[in-house]
Amino acid sequence: MFGIVRPCTHRLSEGLRTEWMAHLCGLCLALRSDHGQFARIVTNYDGLIVSVLTEAQSERTTGWRRTAGPCPLRAMRTAPVARGEGARLAAAVSLVLASAKVRDHVADGDGLLRRRPVAAAARRVAAGWDRAGARTGAQLGFDTALLVDAVDRQTGIELAAGPGTPLLTITEPTETATAAAFAHTAVLAGQPRNAEPLAEAGRLFGRLAHLLDAVEDQEADAASGAWNPLTATGTSRAEARRLCDDALHGVRLALRDAEFTDGKLAHVLLAHELRQSVDRAFGTTACSHQPGAVLLDGTAPSAAAGPTGAFGPPPGNPYAPTNPGGPGGPGGPWQPPEPPRDRRGLIMGCLVWAGLACTCQMCCGTFEDPWSHQRREGLCSQCDCGNCGDCCECCNCCSSCGGDDGGCCDCNCDCNC
Numbered sequence: 001m002f003g004i005v006r007p008c009t010h011r012l013s014e015g016l017r018t019e020w021m022a023h024l025c026g027l028c029l030a031l032r033s034d035h036g037q038f039a040r041i042v043t044n045y046d047g048l049i050v051s052v053l054t055e056a057q058s059e060r061t062t063g064w065r066r067t068a069g070p071c072p073l074r075a076m077r078t079a080p081v082a083r084g085e086g087a088r089l090a091a092a093v094s095l096v097l098a099s100a101k102v103r104d105h106v107a108d109g110d111g112l113l114r115r116r117p118v119a120a121a122a123r124r125v126a127a128g129w130d131r132a133g134a135r136t137g138a139q140l141g142f143d144t145a146l147l148v149d150a151v152d153r154q155t156g157i158e159l160a161a162g163p164g165t166p167l168l169t170i171t172e173p174t175e176t177a178t179a180a181a182f183a184h185t186a187v188l189a190g191q192p193r194n195a196e197p198l199a200e201a202g203r204l205f206g207r208l209a210h211l212l213d214a215v216e217d218q219e220a221d222a223a224s225g226a227w228n229p230l231t232a233t234g235t236s237r238a239e240a241r242r243l244c245d246d247a248l249h250g251v252r253l254a255l256r257d258a259e260f261t262d263g264k265l266a267h268v269l270l271a272h273e274l275r276q277s278v279d280r281a282f283g284t285t286a287c288s289h290q291p292g293a294v295l296l297d298g299t300a301p302s303a304a305a306g307p308t309g310a311f312g313p314p315p316g317n318p319y320a321p322t323n324p325g326g327p328g329g330p331g332g333p334w335q336p337p338e339p340p341r342d343r344r345g346l347i348m349g350c351l352v353w354a355g356l357a358c359t360c361q362m363c364c365g366t367f368e369d370p371w372s373h374q375r376r377e378g379l380c381s382q383c384d385c386g387n388c389g390d391c392c393e394c395c396n397c398c399s400s401c402g403g404d405d406g407g408c409c410d411c412n413c414d415c416n417c
Helices: 014-035 037-042 048-057 085-108 116-139 145-160 167-188 192-224 229-233 237-257 264-282 346-358 394-401
Strands: 065-071 077-082 366-368 375-377
Touching: 014 037, 014 048, 014 065, 014 077, 014 085, 014 116, 014 264, 037 085, 037 116, 048 085, 048 167, 048 192, 048 264, 085 116, 085 145, 085 167, 116 145, 145 167, 167 192, 167 229, 167 237, 192 229, 192 237, 192 264, 237 264
Parallel strands: none
Antiparallel strands: 065 077, 366 375
């Protein structure tokens, strides 16, 4: 999975989390249905926003969801998934942009792509994705040649760039591609008046995607000698942050000008989660669930804070005997030690590990360690959210007012929920 908008489950209500997963799975299944199993590897977090925007502008119909069968990526659970033209457009856009990413890696000679046979195979795969995306796009009235042309211009722009080149000159092709994709969601939904504001939102979203990718990769690119727009143009990270903040504000203003049937999820992803993506890329926030976390004001959670950084007495009975060396930690409430459990042998542990990995319980659930039997949390629970437990409830307000009442959810709040 790749993409800049990666919402933490702690920040989404149960309903919005279900909706987000429905679009993610809908994109994956649309890729499989139209382009085969292998195409599912281009499933990405940003592509599903195209599906979200299409549905946000459309009237609800009886066929807008279907129940998908068990999937390893959902820990072998069934789930409702999005279907329809929005998911198919997201699939077409994802294929074309993934093709561009592959060609870019081939041109840079990254990793195994330095070898000619591997590079030749990658080019054939990319060409196939271009053709597949063009077929689906044509069926939906969307000309993917706009995306391909934008991507082809990127190489020439990068070759001509140097110190002093405006950074926005380099981001222009990405902006053009995402603007076209966002605007076409209004056409599919039968809301042509939304095309202009969504094109603006898409243009600024593309700018953010390009800038954040450059910021996150700058150190690695410097170590490997790869081209990076910030380094090539001599742009400071402070200036890149300013451009990102301007783009964030522009996206919010553009969303206000669009009319949605139900824009809750689109608002949360493009207003709140996009801000989290910028903070994450520039290292200005960390999850208060993790050791060594830094809160949004730059300070560490207080020792008197609870597990989510909220101030208050520690959980449990304050008069209970302490347990200096037990599970409660030094000075913490006494807890009875867990009874010893037999460790599995090497072979049996490996078999259990393989079962957990194949059903994705290591990613998406709570599981027992294959050897020690200790309870562990899946990787999905290791969020990157900032101060999740100390939320101003703005997103709950958004769920009720839709974000367009000019009140609490007019995108002026600074909460990180």
